[in-house]
Amino acid sequence: MKIESAKTAGFCPGVKRAVETVYEQIRLHQDQEIYTYGPIIHNEEVIKDLAGQGVKIIHNEEELRGIREGIVIIRSHGVARNIYEQMEEQGLDSVDATCPFVKKIHKIVDEESRKGSYIVIIGNGVHPEVEGIRGWAGDRVSVIRTEEDARAFELEDPGQKVCIVSQTTFNYKKFKDLVEIISEKRYDIIVLNTICNATKERQEEARRIAARVDAMVVVGDRRSSNTQKLFEICKEECLNTYYIQTLDDLDMNQLRSVETVGITAGASTPNNIIEEVQNNVRINF
Ligand code: SF4
Numbered sequence: 618m619k620i621e622s623a624k625t626a627g628f629c630p631g632v633k634r635a636v637e638t639v640y641e642q643i644r645l646h647q648d649q650e651i652y653t654y655g656p657i658i659h660n661e662e663v664i665k666d667l668a669g670q671g672v673k674i675i676h677n678e679e680e681l682r683g684i685r686e687g688i689v690i691i692r693s694h695g696v697a698r699n700i701y702e703q704m705e706e707q708g709l710d711s712v713d714a715t716c717p718f719v720k721k722i723h724k725i726v727d728e729e730s731r732k733g734s735y736i737v738i739i740g741n742g743v744h745p746e747v748e749g750i751r752g753w754a755g756d757r758v759s760v761i762r763t764e765e766d767a768r769a770f771e772l773e774d775p776g777q778k779v780c781i782v783s784q785t786t787f788n789y790k791k792f793k794d795l796v797e798i799i800s801e802k803r804y805d806i807i808v809l810n811t812i813c814n815a816t817k818e819r820q821e822e823a824r825r826i827a828a829r830v831d832a833m834v835v836v837g838d839r840r841s842s843n844t845q846k847l848f849e850i851c852k853e854e855c856l857n858t859y860y861i862q863t864l865d866d867l868d869m870n871q872l873r874s875v876e877t878v879g880i881t882a883g884a885s886t887p888n889n890i891i892e893e894v895q896n897n898v899r900i901n902f
Contacts, residue, residue, distance in 0.1 A: 618872070618902035621830060623881035625822045626891050629815040631716030632658050632884050635693040638714040642688055643670050650687030654700065655745055657692045657714075658885040659841040661862070678703060688712060694745040695719040697752015698727075718813040719746060722782050725809055726753045729780040734807075735772060737761055737799065739792050740784025744842050747784050767798035779804040785813040786843035786884070788850065789820065815884065816843060823847050823881045827854035831875035834867065835860050836894055837883030844883030851881070864893045869901050878902075 628636070639657050651672050656664050664674075675681050675689065681703055688710045691700075695715035704711050715723075726736050735757045740747040742760035751758055761767050772779070781799065783792050789812055796808050827833045833851045837844025839862060851858040857875065861867045872878055878898060882891045 618875065618898075619877045620895065620898055620902075621826050621877065621879045622891075622895055623819070623822050623826055623879070625815070625819040626836070626880065626882035627884075627886055627888050629813070629819075629884035631693040631718060631813075631815070634716070635690075635714035636663060638712060639667060639672060639690055642690060642712060643667075643672065646688055652684065652687055652689045654681070654689055654691050654696055655694065657690065659838045659844075659883075660885045660887065661838060662890060663885075663887060682707070684709060691715050692745075693719065695723060695749040696745075697749050698723075699752060715749075716785070716813075718785050718811070719749070722750050722785070722811045723753045725780070725782060725811070726750055726758075729778075729807075730755045730757065732778070734778040734780040735759075735804075737770070737779055737781045738784065739781060739795050740787050741842060744784060746786070746842075750782070750784070761795055761799070764795065764798060767795045770799055770802070772804060775803065777804050779806045781806060781808045782811045783809075784842075785811060786816045786846060787812055788846050789817055819843070819881070819884070820847065820850055823879075824850050824854055826879035826881065827851035827858065830855060830877040830879035832857040832859070832872055832877075833879045833881070834858075834894065834898070835881055835883070836862070836891055837886045838862055841883045841885045844886070847881055847883055851879075855879070861894070863890055864897055867894065867897070869898075872898065872902065 642651050652675050654675050690712045693716040730736050736754040738760045833855045835848045848860045
């Protein structure tokens with residue numbers, strides 16, 4: 618069997634930086650409580666390891682209010698402006714591991730909404746990155762995820778300035794399609810494609826590989842948005858696409874009759890998990 622592994626599989630620069638930041642803080646501050654605002658990445662294995670080293674997760678603003686001391690690390694997804702304000706009010710030390718690409722979106726959204734633009738975020742409204750971006754936009758903001766959302770989008774003032782940005786991990790093709798639908802409405806629109814290059818390259822490579830193999834394996838946590846997108850993209854090209862979290866989820870029988878297998882992984886999948894999958898597929902076939 619021929620195995621083709623994606624070169625772009627695994628931690629992206631933003632996730633790598635965030636995870637390294639947490640381990641660094643553990644090393645530097647062994648006498649203090651370390652918190653992350655939300656799980657540092659969407660990966661159970663990494664979260665378990667950090668929990669074993671005493672790192673606690675703050676799940677929401679209410680929990681944050683109950684923290685009296687310690688260090689709070691902001692994950693790569695970023696947070697809304699009011700979370701920074703809340704931490705300052707409580708006098709908590711914070712370490713900001715928001716990915717610079719996400720920070721850039723916060724800045725755009727903040728500036729554009731101050732200038733009077735209505736903000737449209739193309740993405741998944743319940744994803745923490747989008748919740749964070751939303752928190753820099755004031756009240757005049759919509760999140761659009763589907764074609765139905767885009768068609769239903771309507772503003773009273775036809776001359777309204779609209780600024781469209783994207784969740785960094787959104788599917789580029791879908792982004793273009795949704796922007797096209799919104800553009801037909803003729804508002805005064807500026808479109809800023811804020812999908813990060815790491816995501817775009819990963820998606821393009823996954824699509825290319827999936828199009829030429831008999832089966833495709835996508836490795837990543839179930840909650841990882843970018844892994845879900847990778848799975849969707851690969852499935853479009855290759856019907857035999859399997860989404861696994863770790864090697865344990867891979868049913869080798871499904872690969873028995875194929876000649877070529879492609880392997881890719883989401884931005885929050887650690888290298889050791891990817892290598893374990895690659896090695897086992899290699900050994901078994
Ligand atoms: S996917 Fe891109 S934007 Fe998101 S954390 Fe990684 S590098 Fe940053």
